[in-house]
Amino acid sequence: MSTSDVTRDGIRGAHPGREARVGGTGEQRWRPRGQRTAAPEYSPDSYYGLPVLNPPRWAATDIAGYFFLGGLAGGSSVLAAGGHWTNRPGLARPAKLVALGAVSGSVVALVHDLGRPARFLNMLRVFKITSPMSVGSWLLAAYGPAAGAAAITDLTGWFPRIGATATATAAVLGPLVAAYTAALAADTAVPAWHEGHRELPFVFVSSAALAASGASMIAAPTAQTGPARRAAVLAAAGELAATARMERRMGMVAEPYRTGWGGRLMKAAKALTVAGAVGGALLGRRSRVAAGVCGAALLVGSACTRFGVFHAGMESARDPKYTVEPQRARVRERAARAAEENVA
Amino acid sequence: MPTNQFSGPDPHVAASAGHRDAPPRYGFFTDTSVCIGCKACEVACKEWNAIPEDGLELTGMSFDNTGRLGADSWRHVAFVEQRKPLVGPPPDESHRGVDALAAAAQGVTVPEQGGWPAPLVPEQPGRGGDGGSAGDTDLRWLMASDVCKHCTHAACLDVCPTGSLFRTEFGTVVVQEDICNGCGYCVPACPYGVIDQRPDDGRAWKCTLCYDRVGVGMEPACAKACPTDSIQFGELDELRERAAARVEQLHGDGVGSARLYGHDPEDGVGGDGAFFLLLDEPEVYGLPPDPVVTTRDLPRMWAHVGVAAATMLGGLAAMFVGRRS
Numbered sequence: 001m002s003t004s005d006v007t008r009d010g011i012r013g014a015h016p017g018r019e020a021r022v023g024g025t026g027e028q029r030w031r032p033r034g035q036r037t038a039a040p041e042y043s044p045d046s047y048y049g050l051p052v053l054n055p056p057r058w059a060a061t062d063i064a065g066y067f068f069l070g071g072l073a074g075g076s077s078v079l080a081a082g083g084h085w086t087n088r089p090g091l092a093r094p095a096k097l098v099a100l101g102a103v104s105g106s107v108v109a110l111v112h113d114l115g116r117p118a119r120f121l122n123m124l125r126v127f128k129i130t131s132p133m134s135v136g137s138w139l140l141a142a143y144g145p146a147a148g149a150a151a152i153t154d155l156t157g158w159f160p161r162i163g164a165t166a167t168a169t170a171a172v173l174g175p176l177v178a179a180y181t182a183a184l185a186a187d188t189a190v191p192a193w194h195e196g197h198r199e200l201p202f203v204f205v206s207s208a209a210l211a212a213s214g215a216s217m218i219a220a221p222t223a224q225t226g227p228a229r230r231a232a233v234l235a236a237a238g239e240l241a242a243t244a245r246m247e248r249r250m251g252m253v254a255e256p257y258r259t260g261w262g263g264r265l266m267k268a269a270k271a272l273t274v275a276g277a278v279g280g281a282l283l284g285r286r287s288r289v290a291a292g293v294c295g296a297a298l299l300v301g302s303a304c305t306r307f308g309v310f311h312a313g314m315e316s317a318r319d320p321k322y323t324v325e326p327q328r329a330r331v332r333e334r335a336a337r338a339a340e341e342n343v344a
Numbered sequence: 345m346p347t348n349q350f351s352g353p354d355p356h357v358a359a360s361a362g363h364r365d366a367p368p369r370y371g372f373f374t375d376t377s378v379c380i381g382c383k384a385c386e387v388a389c390k391e392w393n394a395i396p397e398d399g400l401e402l403t404g405m406s407f408d409n410t411g412r413l414g415a416d417s418w419r420h421v422a423f424v425e426q427r428k429p430l431v432g433p434p435p436d437e438s439h440r441g442v443d444a445l446a447a448a449a450q451g452v453t454v455p456e457q458g459g460w461p462a463p464l465v466p467e468q469p470g471r472g473g474d475g476g477s478a479g480d481t482d483l484r485w486l487m488a489s490d491v492c493k494h495c496t497h498a499a500c501l502d503v504c505p506t507g508s509l510f511r512t513e514f515g516t517v518v519v520q521e522d523i524c525n526g527c528g529y530c531v532p533a534c535p536y537g538v539i540d541q542r543p544d545d546g547r548a549w550k551c552t553l554c555y556d557r558v559g560v561g562m563e564p565a566c567a568k569a570c571p572t573d574s575i576q577f578g579e580l581d582e583l584r585e586r587a588a589a590r591v592e593q594l595h596g597d598g599v600g601s602a603r604l605y606g607h608d609p610e611d612g613v614g615g616d617g618a619f620f621l622l623l624d625e626p627e628v629y630g631l632p633p634d635p636v637v638t639t640r641d642l643p644r645m646w647a648h649v650g651v652a653a654a655t656m657l658g659g660l661a662a663m664f665v666g667r668r669s
Contacts, residue, residue: 047422047630048405050412056532057541078657082664115526115546119506122525126507129646130350130639133529134505175653182652183645187503187638188532194638197645201652209656227663234659317532324627327634 046320053189055317062113064310066106067181068211068303070140071204073102074178075212077147081171082227083220084164091228092167093154094219095212099170100151103144103177110140132184139180143173178208185313191253191323192262192316193309199246200309206239207305210273214298217280217291225291229280232298236277239305240270253322262312265304272301351640353609354496361511369515370558371617372567372575373583374489375590376629377602379574381487385419386410388569392554393418396542412630413490415542418551419566422629424486431598488622488629489575491566492517492538492551493606496614497637500530500539500550508548515580515617516553524548535613535635553617580617587621599623605631612636 005012046052056063076099083092111120123137146169153163182204186197193200209231216228243266247254256262276297283290316322349360358366389395398416403409406423413420498517501509508523509530519539526546530539539550554564562568567577576583587604594602601623606616612635626633 044625044628046627047412047424048403050630052537052627052630052632054412054414054531054534054537054540057528057543075656075660078660082661086664113528115528115541115548116524119523119525122506122508122523123527125523126505128502128505128507130502130642131505131529132642132645133503133527137505172657175656176649178656179649179653183642183649184529186645187642188529189499189535189635189638190532193532194641197641198648201645201649202655205652205656209660227660231660231663234663238655238659313532320627320630323632327632328625328627330634 045324050320051318052320052323053317055314056188056190057115058310059113060307060310060314062109064303064307066109066113067185067204067306067310068207069102069106069109070181071178071208071302071306072211072215072299073099073106073147074143074174074176075208075210076102076215077143077150077167077170077174079212079216079228079231080150081167083224084167086227088220088224088227090224091216091220095216096147096151096154096167096170098212098215098219099147099174103140103147107140107144132180132187136177136180136184139173139177143170143177146170146173175205175208179205185309188313189323190313190317191326192250192256193313195250195253195326196246199242199249202242203239203246203305203309206235206242207302209235210239210277210298211302213280214276214295214302217284217295217298219295222285222288222291225284229284229291232277232294233281236273239273243270251326253316253326256312256315256319256322257308260311260315262308262315265308265311269301269304269308272297272304276301349497350502350642351497351612351637352614354614355609357496357515357614358511358513363511363513366513366515369580369617370553370578371494371515371580371583371619372491372553372564372577373587373619373621374491375574375576375587375621376486376488377574377590377594377599377621377623378572379421379487379489380572381407381421381423381485382571383410383421384569384571385489385566385575386417386421388565389419389551392557392565393552395549413492413536413538413550414540415545415549418491418549420490422486422488422490424624424628426484426486426624426628427482428484428624429482484623486623486628488620489566489570490629490631491618492553493536493613493619494551494553494617495637496609496617497639498613499533499535499637499639500548502637502639502642503529503533505529512555514553514555514558516555516558517617518552518555519548519550521547521549533638535632535637537630583619587619590621594621612640 076095080092080095080099083095111117114120124141126134127138128134146166149166150163150170153159153166179201182200185193186200188194213228213232213235217225247257257266276294280291280294284294354360357369395416395418401409403411406425408421408423410417410420494516501511501517505527506523506525508520510518510520512518524547526541526548528541530548531541539548541548557564563577567575584607587607591602591604603622604619605622605626606619609615622629
């Protein structure tokens with residue numbers, strides 16, 4: 001039954017869905033978030049352009065933020081130990097505090113991203129070497145208290161022996177905390193992460209060293225941040241080299257690192273890193289202000305790298321071509337080799 | 345036999361996971377050549393497993409309004425409409441548009457099996473007098489009921505940090521919902537895009553191969569409901585034999601495009617517990633052409649992580665040596 005009336009101002013009382021356009025508007029639950037649907041064309045390379053993989057449900061601020069904070073904490077613990085044992089208390093103390101703050105923030109981010117935050121402790125229910133997240137949880141469980149003890153003993157002056165042990169422990173575990181997140185990302189089917197599994201750990205530790213150096217340049221007196229400034233130059237070179245090598249090896253899967261959000265963030269990261277490291281080396285000793293600005297550039301650059309890697313991975317999971325094309329090339333290669341062997 | 349291998353064939357997958365006196369490995373053989381797209385499997389799965397409603401929406405792309413597998417779709421029937429004849433050479437071996445002389449000049453190798461068998465479809469009486477056979481049209485519908493593959497080397501299970509995902513005595517892979525804390529790691533780990541998190545609930549969900557039914561000697565709900573036996577449940581070894589015979593039969597009938605997917609224990613995931621007979625390339629159905637369990641490369645990843653961490657520690661320490669500033 002039609003209940004609508006035709007009036008001078010148009011049709012009144014029509015059922016709102018009467019002229020609904022199938023697939024023409026609105027979002028659909030299985031579509032990548034934020035993408036409008038038009039009736040997809042059939043294409044022989046994919047199933048209506050839908051992703052082959054289920055893209056991660058991780059929130060960028062939680063997980064990329066976690067990568068960044070874990071790196072900042074791990075790197076800071078090494079600088080703190082360096083400062084501790086080379087009599088640079090002005091470097092050691094802020095570095096220890098940064099490490100404690102960053103590792104606390106990273107745990108908050110991790111728990112916040114869980115679908116069932118109340119079950120966080122289930123992470124320590126088993127230990128599985130096959131799961132970087134399991135290994136990482138145990139690492140954090142050991143590193144976090146060490147970083148905390150190092151900071152608190154430094155602040156209060158209590159238990160200097162325990163403080164020294166905690167500082168050393170945090171310095172040894174810190175680089176592992178900074179590096180394991182690369183395996184966490186790479187141990188997935190996400191093409192732009194998995195295909196980078198050789199270089200990504202080096203990108204991540206470089207980025208971690210840059211963030212830690214940046215934080216030290218902001219927080220510590222210039223007379224004591226020489227090691228941080230030199231570390232920034234070395235780490236910047238390392239990050240540029242590792243990233244370039246990773247993209248070269250990946251082939252077409254490197255595309256999301258050059259285009260879209262991933263590309264923009266990676267470019268920003270490069271510019272900030274180089275500016276921060278070079279500026280810090282040239283001016284960081286003379287000017288406290290310049291040291292602060294360069295330190296901030298390094299921190300933001302490191303965050304850009306983490307978010308860039310995160311977004312590149314998400315994009316590579318959403319677009320089926322990054323999954324299908326390299327795999328199809330592999331199949332063809334194998335077929336060609338088999339044919340050659342048959343002929344021979 | 346090594347019990348901690350990350351890839352390659354594993355004929356005793358339940359035993360490798362620690363089950364003693366495990367029953368034979370069970371699985372699905374989904375023969376898409378007889379799928380009629382009725383979606384009874386999707387409905388039966390939803391009903392039996394009490395999977396919540398997840399939106400009644402029209403995709404506008406085909407009769408497929410489910411879209412893909414996910415937390416609330418453990419069976420998914422794909423619909424593909426193609427301008428291709430059902431009977432004939434495999435789509436990638438069609439010689440239409442190939443310049444034979446140019447190819448000869450380049451020196452092309454001969455196909456391994458000497459090409460596809462000639463169409464052998466008998467003319468059907470009472471079908472009109474045009475002499476065309478039943479399969480001799482330019483249009484075909486591909487329908488395929490997709491499901492969790494219950495991989496021999498399951499990435500979701502490998503990366504699960506809580507032990508919520510586990511290997512059952514039947515060789516299948518199941519989530520324990522009372523343990524899952526919704527970390528979401530299994531979601532991007534799956535090379536097939538099967539497992540997913542339910543947003544309002546937070547936990548990860550996927551096909552259990554009806555662990556509850558199989559445990560008491562019943563077949564999974566989808567296989568039970570399938571009216572054409574496109575979904576066949578049984579012991580994996582037997583299903584593999586049956587599937588190989590079916591492919592041969594179809595090839596004999598001139599359906600050169602028939603091929604098995606996920607049946608090979610030598611593939612990147614050590615073979616699937618749920619495998620398929622397809623009539624086109626896997627990617628046409630939304631399946632990855634050559635999936636590899638990500639943990640195959642994990643030993644190398646850990647090695648690189650170790651070297652990177654040591655480099656960082658050494659590099660930063662070196663910055664403190666020498667100059668006093």
